[in-house]
Amino acid sequence: MDKENSPKIGIIYGTGSANPLSIHAASVNFCNLVFLYSHDISEKDFKQIEALKNHIKSYDITNLEQDLIIKILEEEEVSGITTFSEYKLYETSVLVNQLGLIGNSPNTVSNLANKLNQRKALNENPVTAIRSVALKPDKLSDCLNYVGIPAILKPMAGAGSQWTRKINSLEELEQSIEEFPSSIEYILEEFLVGHAKFDNAVFGDYVSVESVHANGKSQQLSITGKLPLTKHFSESGMFLPQPFSEKIENEILKVESEAIKTLGITSGTTHTEIKITKNGPKIIEVNGRMGGYVSELIKRAYGFDLIKATLKAAINKEVTFTKKEIHQIYFQVYLFAPENSFGYFKKIDGIDNLKTLSDINFVQILKNEGSKIDYRLGTENMVGIVFGASSNLENLHQITKLINDKICIRFNSN
CATH class of the missing domain: 3.30.470.20 (ATP-grasp fold, B domain)
Structure with a gap:
C-alpha cells in the first residue's frame, strides 16, 4: 500500500499489551501511526518511540488540555484511534467520540474500564451474573456477608491481577484493606470455584477468549488455554490449542458472546477471562483491549496478527480470520x-x-x-x-x- 495514501491511526499509548515496536511492525504496508503518549510510560517504551521517529509521528501530550490533543489528531487527519492499554480506554473513548470516529459508546467503555460498572451490567443477564459489591471500608462485614466466603478482592480499575486476593474470612479482608493501597477503590466478588474434575489437571480451570469487533461483526478468534494460576492469582502461562471438550468449548463461546452483547461492544479487540465451574463457564471479566502477551502466541499458532486486527478494527475495516488445525x-x-x-x-x-x-x-x-x-x-x-x-x-x-x-x-x- 502506498504510504502517502495509507490511513492514519492514532495510538493513545500507555503501559499495555503491545509495545511501540510491535505496533509499528503490524502497521507496515497497512497504515501510518500517530503515537500520543505521556510521561507515565516506561523508559524502555520511550526509547522505542524515539527509535521509530523516522517511521511514525509522535507527540508528548503530558498535561495537554483535551482541545489541544483533539487539534493534533485533527491536523494529522487520523481515520481512527485505538489503544492497547487498560489505563487509556476511557481517554481513547472520549477522543473517538469527540472526533466522530469509530469506537464503542462512552457507556460501554465505562463498563469495560470500571469492574464495578461491568459487574452491574453483566448481572442484568442471568447467563453472566455473579454476586459482587463495591467494597465499603466501614462496612466490610456487610459486604462479605452479601458476597459470601470465599470471595475475591480486586481493584475496580486495573489489569494483571494487581492487588488481588482470595478472601476466606473477615479477618483476611481487614488485613488486606490495611495492607493494600488506600488510594484504590476495590470490588468484592463471589469467588468462582473451578470444576472439581479439573483439580489435578496439568492445565488451569479457566481460559480467555480473544475476539475482534469491526464492520458490524464480532469474531471469536481463539480460546486460549491457561496454566494454573499462581497462589496470588497471576497467570503462570498460556497455550494453544485449548484443552477442553467440544461441549465445554461451545459453552465458553456462548457465555462470551452473551457478555459482549450485554456490554454493547461493537468495536475493537476484547480479551474475556472465563472460569470453568460445575455450573458451566462463568465470566471472570471482560477486558476492552487485546490481552497481554497473547498476540505472539496467536501469531505462532495460527499465523494471525492480532495487533494488525486491532488496527483494522479502529477504522472499521473487516478482519478475516481462518482458523487452522494445529x-x-x-x-x-x-x-x-x-x-x-x-x-x-x-x-x-x-x-x-x-x-x-x-x-x-x-x-x-x-x-x-x-x-x-x-x-x-x-x-x-x-x-x-x-x-x-x-x-x-x-x-x-x-x-x-x-x-x-x-x-x-x-x-x-x-
Whole structure:
C-alpha cells in the first residue's frame, strides 16, 4: 500500500499489551501511526518511540488540555484511534467520540474500564451474573456477608491481577484493606470455584477468549488455554490449542458472546477471562483491549496478527480470520520470583540450562537489574517468559517442571 495514501491511526499509548515496536511492525504496508503518549510510560517504551521517529509521528501530550490533543489528531487527519492499554480506554473513548470516529459508546467503555460498572451490567443477564459489591471500608462485614466466603478482592480499575486476593474470612479482608493501597477503590466478588474434575489437571480451570469487533461483526478468534494460576492469582502461562471438550468449548463461546452483547461492544479487540465451574463457564471479566502477551502466541499458532486486527478494527475495516488445525501445543511459561517475595531483581541463573530442552525456542528477560519485585503486583511482577512448543499437554507439564528445576531467580530482599 502506498504510504502517502495509507490511513492514519492514532495510538493513545500507555503501559499495555503491545509495545511501540510491535505496533509499528503490524502497521507496515497497512497504515501510518500517530503515537500520543505521556510521561507515565516506561523508559524502555520511550526509547522505542524515539527509535521509530523516522517511521511514525509522535507527540508528548503530558498535561495537554483535551482541545489541544483533539487539534493534533485533527491536523494529522487520523481515520481512527485505538489503544492497547487498560489505563487509556476511557481517554481513547472520549477522543473517538469527540472526533466522530469509530469506537464503542462512552457507556460501554465505562463498563469495560470500571469492574464495578461491568459487574452491574453483566448481572442484568442471568447467563453472566455473579454476586459482587463495591467494597465499603466501614462496612466490610456487610459486604462479605452479601458476597459470601470465599470471595475475591480486586481493584475496580486495573489489569494483571494487581492487588488481588482470595478472601476466606473477615479477618483476611481487614488485613488486606490495611495492607493494600488506600488510594484504590476495590470490588468484592463471589469467588468462582473451578470444576472439581479439573483439580489435578496439568492445565488451569479457566481460559480467555480473544475476539475482534469491526464492520458490524464480532469474531471469536481463539480460546486460549491457561496454566494454573499462581497462589496470588497471576497467570503462570498460556497455550494453544485449548484443552477442553467440544461441549465445554461451545459453552465458553456462548457465555462470551452473551457478555459482549450485554456490554454493547461493537468495536475493537476484547480479551474475556472465563472460569470453568460445575455450573458451566462463568465470566471472570471482560477486558476492552487485546490481552497481554497473547498476540505472539496467536501469531505462532495460527499465523494471525492480532495487533494488525486491532488496527483494522479502529477504522472499521473487516478482519478475516481462518482458523487452522494445529498439531503442537504452542506455549508461554511465565517466570516469577518465589511466592511472597519482596525486593529488587538481580538476575536469573540457569538460563543456559534451558537451551538444552528441545521444546524451548526462546527465553525473554523482562526485568533489568534493580527492578522492583513485589508479588502483590500480579503479572507486573513477572521477570521472564519462556516460549516454545510441545507435542502434547503432558510434555508441556514436564517442561514447566524442568524450567522451575533448572533456573533460580536471584533478588535482593528488603
